[in-house]
Structure formats: structure tokens, C-alpha cells
Amino acid sequence: MEQAQQNEHKGIDSNLTSGIHSSYWIDSLPALQFMPLEGSIETDVVIVGGGMAGISIAYQLTRQGKKVVVIEDGDIGSGETGRTTAHLATALDDRYYELERIFGKEGARYAAESHRTAIDIIEQTIQYESISCDFERVTGYLFLHPSDQEASLQKEYAAAREAGLDVELLDAAPGLSRSGRCLAFANQAQFHPLKYLHGLCQAITANGGQLFTATKAVEIDHTGVVTDQGFRVDAAFVVVATNTPVNDRYVMHLKQFAYRTYVIGGLVAKDAIPHALWWDTGDFKANANIPPYHYVRLQSYDETHDLLICGGEDHATGLAFAQHITDEERYRQLECWAREKFDITEIIYRWSGQVMEPMDSLAYIGRNPADKDNVFIVTGDSGNGMTHATIASLLIPDLIQGNVNKWKKIYDPQRFKFFRSGKTWLKEFAGGLFRYMREYPYDADAVELSSIGQGGGKIVELGNSKYGVHRDEEDDLHVVAAECTHLHCIVQWNNDEQSWDCPCHGSRFTYKGKVINGPANKDLFYYREKAPETSTRIGSK
Incomplete structure (x- = not known):
């Protein structure tokens, strides 16, 4: 079982995956990498995110003759696409009798039709592009x-x-x-998601599309993006396909x-x-x-x-x-x-x-609320990310081209079904807030470094600031600022994937502070030091 030994990394290689555990999909293929962006360019459409949604949208747009640029801060599929279980289903996470209550009978029919069509499109694309990806009905x-x-x-x-x-x-x-x-x-169906993305990427480049990995978008607006190296991608249309939008601060979250x-x-x-x-x-x-x-x-x-x-x-x-x-x-x-x-x-x-x-069971696919009409988002996968991503590859190109799409309304990110789904939303939002407040590290000033075991992490206080401290296998201490760079909630240690996770909106960071999940788009302040030989109390008053 040699392959099983590859499943755990000493630390998070965020170019590869967003945790110390890698999935079967990641282990079974070489990483899919392209050159980083090394200069400013112009294009018709720039897509931020190289997962199932971003790559599927890019594929459909290039087939329609659009000039497309995709930028990804890791490798292709290094986000949640590489950590899925890759079910292709019309049986959704939320029951159809609930969808009928929230969206009406026509809305429930559109939900079923769109996911059924998504599976058909994946199958047709596999056949058309001759992609070997273990697809099976x-x-x-x-x-x-x-x-x-x-x-x-x-x-x-x-x-x-x-x-x-x-x-x-x-x-x-x-x-x-x-x-x-x-x-x-x-x-229903199943497939190997990263093999599928490999095939789509080959088709995208053959159609004239450009793919850049190890390229992070640090500024995103209706004119395009600016990368961490200061290069611009000017575009007529902008699509943010980053699992949860990194260009939106409040509304969608x-x-x-x-x-x-x-x-x-x-x-x-x-x-x-x-x-x-x-x-x-x-x-x-x-x-x-x-x-x-x-x-x-x-x-x-x-x-x-x-x-x-x-x-x-x-x-x-x-x-x-x-x-x-x-x-x-x-x-x-x-x-x-x-x-x-x-x-x-x-x-x-x-x-x-x-x-x-x-909050109401279906993904958000379409124009970004409170933004210019040329900015689009894909988020809210609801456990059906592979089909929702494929629906986005049909719906967003229609919106860009000005075509009528009957699914537009049920997936519109501007919808707000509070009176039909607000009870669940309030319980989850308020319940999560209260659980967070109960566990807020008010006693961080009393934490001793000696209490942090190898592989563990805790919140400590130094002066009036809180820090996350992780002790590695060599007893080195890795210290990050504990406030999430999105809206400043205090992060919590994820012992399983060795990361700092934000309870408020789901942002995640490596133990070295590098952001690996939005909505945060900036790293945490980080420094490293050798662990003291004797017990040290941080922030004692």
C-alpha cells in the first residue's frame, strides 16, 4: 500500500492542496502546473480560480471564440476540486420538497433540469475531447x-x-x-475530477486560452485584476470562481x-x-x-x-x-x-x-451583487460542486453573451429568500456566532507555550494582541496574527489539517499564515522562532 504513505505531508503545500492530507485524486496524478503570469496583458474574460468552476467556464468560453485568461494561485485543482468525492448527481443535498417550497414547482424543475444537463454536458465534453477520466453512469x-x-x-x-x-x-x-x-x-454519474480538468486544460490552450498558475489576484474589480507581482490583466468581463468570493467583503458571506x-x-x-x-x-x-x-x-x-x-x-x-x-x-x-x-x-x-x-439550498451563479454588470461569481456549492460548477459554465457564458437563460433567476446571487429559508439561516448564523463567542479565547493571556504539544496550536496573547502559535515536530514555534484578514474574527486551530480556520466565514490559512481559502485574500502576519527550553508564560499581567 505504498500509495497510502503519500497521503500525509509534513506541512501544507498550498500549491498542491489545502491541508496536510491529500486526496486520492491528487495522489494519483502529477500536479497540473502552468507558467506564472510575467507581464501585463489584455483579454476578453479573466477568470480567477482554477478549479472545476473556473476551468469549465473557461472551456465553454474559448469554444465560443472568447479570449480567456485563467489565473490560479496554486496548481489547477489545488482547492476544493481536489478534495471532493466527485459525485455527479441530480439527487441534491437538500430535498426537492424543500426546493419546491422555496422556489416553487417551476424552480424545483429548473434545479433538477440544470443538474441533469450538467451531467450530460460533462459526458458530452468527455466524448468530444476524448478525455479519459473514469466517467461512469x-x-x-x-x-x-x-x-x-x-x-x-x-x-x-x-x-x-x-x-x-x-x-x-x-x-x-x-x-x-x-x-x-x-x-x-x-x-447519476462519477468521474476522476482532476483527470477531467487535465483534459479541459488541454482543450482550453488548444482553443487559444491562457492558463497561469502560481499567480495570485490581490486586487479584483470591474476592469480586471492585479497580481501579487504587480501585473495587470485588463478584461471586459471578470469571473471570480474561488469557492467563496474573495472580491466580496460582506454581502455574499x-x-x-x-x-x-x-x-x-x-x-x-x-x-x-x-x-x-x-x-x-x-x-x-x-x-x-x-x-x-x-x-x-x-x-x-x-x-x-x-x-x-x-x-x-x-x-x-x-x-x-x-x-x-x-x-x-x-x-x-x-x-x-x-x-x-x-x-x-x-x-x-x-x-x-x-x-x-x-441559505436557500442552491448555488449563487451570476452577476456579483452591488458590483458592475460585467463582474460574475460562482459560489455556494451546497455539496454538489461538480454539477453546480458545470451549470456555471453554461449560465455565465450566456450572461456574458447576452443570451436568455431560464436558470438565471434560481441561481441569481442577488436573490434573498429570507422569508422562505430565513429560519434555518438565522439558527445557523446566530448559533454559530454564539458558539464562537463562547469559545472566544478570553484566557489567551494565560496560555503557556509549554502547553502546546508538537503538532498543536493555540491562541496566546502578547500585550494587547492575540497570536496563533503552532509547535512543529522539531519544536520550532510558528506564530501568526490571530485576526482573520477578512473581517478580523479570531481564527481557530484545525488540528486535522494543521491550519488556522476562521469560524465566521470559513477563511483558512496554513500554519505559516498563507491564505488557502477565502473570503480572506491576504496572508496573516507570520514569524518563526525556536521553542524556549523552559516553560514561558505569554502575556502575563
């Missing part, structure tokens, strides 16, 4: 979590059929032990919440389990507003094994402590759940990712 099975009621399956069955989906009600899910009754969604989600990869006997997608309906005891659910798929691995990829155990970013469950325990719970249902021989992968949950 499969059936998806939605089954009850023990905390849920069977009536919810009946409601979802009726709503999904009303939305135009091919769905059946079955007594049990194939390949899954003790599932009970379930819904079978036909014509009050309409969505960031969650960490955990993934394990376990070996199962080759072809012992049918290739399919499985999801439970979510743990209502953990969070009745947005129930965290488990999601499973298979990936071909070697001649004797498939890799069963299982995710779940979500929590609000930076607030893992609120449920008093450690990161290690979340992986253990995920493993126990998976072993109850599948015959796994060995766990060889684990990683985590970040999901942006919109």
Missing part, C-alpha cells in the same frame, strides 16, 4: 438515516418525480447492508455558511460491490436545520481492489469544538459507519474538504 440510492422518518422518503419521491426526475422507491439499496427502503435515482466535511478511502475487493452512489438522509440529532449526511462511491484502484470513498461527519468550519468531537474521532465515526455497511479491508486515505452551504 451509475444509479444513486438515497436511504433513511435512523434519525429521519420514512415519510420524508415518500415526500421526496413525490417531489423528485414532480421535478421531472427518473426515481423509484425500493425496499433496499443494492450493495448496502441493512439500508431499508430507499429512493433510486437513475442516470451573510448568505452562506462554511462547513468542514471528512472523507475516508478504504479498500474493498474488486467488483465485490456494484458501482453506485449512496447517500443517507442526514443526522437530524446532530443538526436538525442542516442534517450532516454520509455519502459513498467506488473508484477503481488496482487489479485486486476498488477504493470505497466515504464522506460525512460535517461541522461548521472552525467550530469543531462546539460538539466536543475531535477531528480524529470524526474519522473514527466515519470508519465505523462505513464498516457497518461495507466489507472494508483497510483504510488508506483520509482527507477533509470545505462546503459552502447557501
